[in-house]
Amino acid sequence: MIKDNKLLTARIIDRIEESASFTVLGKAKELEKKGEKVIHLEIGEPDFAPPETAINSLLESLKRGETHYTTAQGIIELRKEIVKYEKWFRGIEITPEQVVITPGAKPMILFALLAAVNQGETVLYPDPGYLSYKSLISFMGAMPVPYRLDKNRNFAIDLDDLKSKIDRKTTCIIINSPSNPTGMIHSREELQEILRIAREHNMLIISDEVYSRIYFDGQKHLSIMNLTEDHSNIILIDAFSKTYAMTGFRLGYGVLPKELVGAVVKLIQNSFSCVPEFIQRAGITALREGEQFIAQMVEAFAERRNRMYEILQQVKGIKVPKPNAAFYFFPEIKVNIESAEYAEYLLNHYRVALLPGEAFGDNGSGHVRISFANSLENLIEAATRIAESIDKLQKERGLKV
Numbered sequence: 001m002i003k004d005n006k007l008l009t010a011r012i013i014d015r016i017e018e019s020a021s022f023t024v025l026g027k028a029k030e031l032e033k034k035g036e037k038v039i040h041l042e043i044g045e046p047d048f049a050p051p052e053t054a055i056n057s058l059l060e061s062l063k064r065g066e067t068h069y070t071t072a073q074g075i076i077e078l079r080k081e082i083v084k085y086e087k088w089f090r091g092i093e094i095t096p097e098q099v100v101i102t103p104g105a106k107p108m109i110l111f112a113l114l115a116a117v118n119q120g121e122t123v124l125y126p127d128p129g130y131l132s133y134k135s136l137i138s139f140m141g142a143m144p145v146p147y148r149l150d151k152n153r154n155f156a157i158d159l160d161d162l163k164s165k166i167d168r169k170t171t172c173i174i175i176n177s178p179s180n181p182t183g184m185i186h187s188r189e190e191l192q193e194i195l196r197i198a199r200e201h202n203m204l205i206i207s208d209e210v211y212s213r214i215y216f217d218g219q220k221h222l223s224i225m226n227l228t229e230d231h232s233n234i235i236l237i238d239a240f241s242k243t244y245a246m247t248g249f250r251l252g253y254g255v256l257p258k259e260l261v262g263a264v265v266k267l268i269q270n271s272f273s274c275v276p277e278f279i280q281r282a283g284i285t286a287l288r289e290g291e292q293f294i295a296q297m298v299e300a301f302a303e304r305r306n307r308m309y310e311i312l313q314q315v316k317g318i319k320v321p322k323p324n325a326a327f328y329f330f331p332e333i334k335v336n337i338e339s340a341e342y343a344e345y346l347l348n349h350y351r352v353a354l355l356p357g358e359a360f361g362d363n364g365s366g367h368v369r370i371s372f373a374n375s376l377e378n379l380i381e382a383a384t385r386i387a388e389s390i391d392k393l394q395k396e397r398g399l400k401v
């Protein structure tokens with residue numbers, strides 16, 4: 001819009017927030033430009049190269065000339081492969097007609113909301129939770145309402161809080177297990193209760209399961225889809241981003257109730273048209289041949305988690321739950337400092353970049369998110385610096401009561 005000869009951004013842009021990880025990354029990069037070495041614990045992507053066979057498939061596809069528009073819903077070979085994978089991994093029966101391929105999980109979240117939620121309706125989302133939920137809900141014209149994850153119960157869903165937030169306008173709930181930022185998973189009982197509540201109130205469930213393959217201590221993923229054969233009010237979202245360290249490929253998918261598929265395909269046709277075929281071919285190979293890759297990556301993550309946890313749990317001014325999935329710690333900072341101020345302090349004085357908890361919602365305040373997608377050596381060094389910084393702050397400012 002141009003007003004008084006000045007170009008202004010449209011009001012709709014005010015509904016979305018800048019991603020905190022990119023803001024912190026920007027500050028860290030400025031320090032690096034001045035020649036400082038920063039340890040990056042703020043970024044949410046695996047620091048591994050994607051499976052080589054997936055890269056080769058992409059290159060072969062390009063050489064075959066698969067460089068044109070392709071079907072908006074996604075090539076049938078990939079959708080069929082996802083059907084097989086879902087049967088094998090989650091143990092659910094779906095059809096290729098229910099699968100829609102998108103450039104990563106994020107557009108699928110937006111399109112699911114656009115396809116199923118009306119403007120002015122209310123969508124529940126977790127707090128602390130992945131920061132795009134609130135932005136995307138607001139952006140499409142619905143009302144974002146956070147429900148609390150309980151800090152004192154390993155970030156389990158506070159069901160009383162959740163129930164108190166439901167009214168006539170509530171039509172959808174987003175759940176995310178394993179969770180970013182907490183690294184925790186929801187129990188069978190919690191998921192069962194979500195299913196029951198959603199049915200009672202005619203709500204759609206969007207289940208974001210992008211960390212479904214990164215589990216520790218031999219635990220197995222449980223999807224809300226596993227709890228019922230009636231998937232008519234559930235949208236499952238997963239992606240290749242975290243599972244195969246393929247963040248930059250931009251490849252994800254939704255499993256949708258049949259009634260919503262056409263709507264999402266229309267949105268795709270009118271926006272990004274399709275995911276490039278060579279990317280989808282890489283996805284097929286990842287699904288067929290990526291199990292060893294996942295096992296090795298998860299083993300590396302597990303070792304990092306264990307080593308970092310050993311250091312952090314000894315620090316008096318931090319309360320650190322041991323995450324059982326994903327690649328994040330979400331500890332509480334128990335010294336007298338706001339977590340945003342602490343994140344800044346740590347970057348400025350100790351050259352370690354992490355994210356303040358309030359970036360993930362009001363209920364995240366007092367916490368920080370530490371990503372362990374970095375080398376073991378860097379992580380041990382960073383944990384030592386965090387321990388030193390907390391020690392120093394504790395002496396200067398005392399512990400929170």
Ligand SMILES: Cc1ncc(COP(=O)(O)O)c(C=O)c1O
Nearest residue numbers: 044104105106130180239241252
């Ligand atoms: C919970 C959650 N959902 C979705 C995404 C987005 O994934 P993608 O890169 O596949 O769009 C992320 C990325 O950080 C995430 O943490």
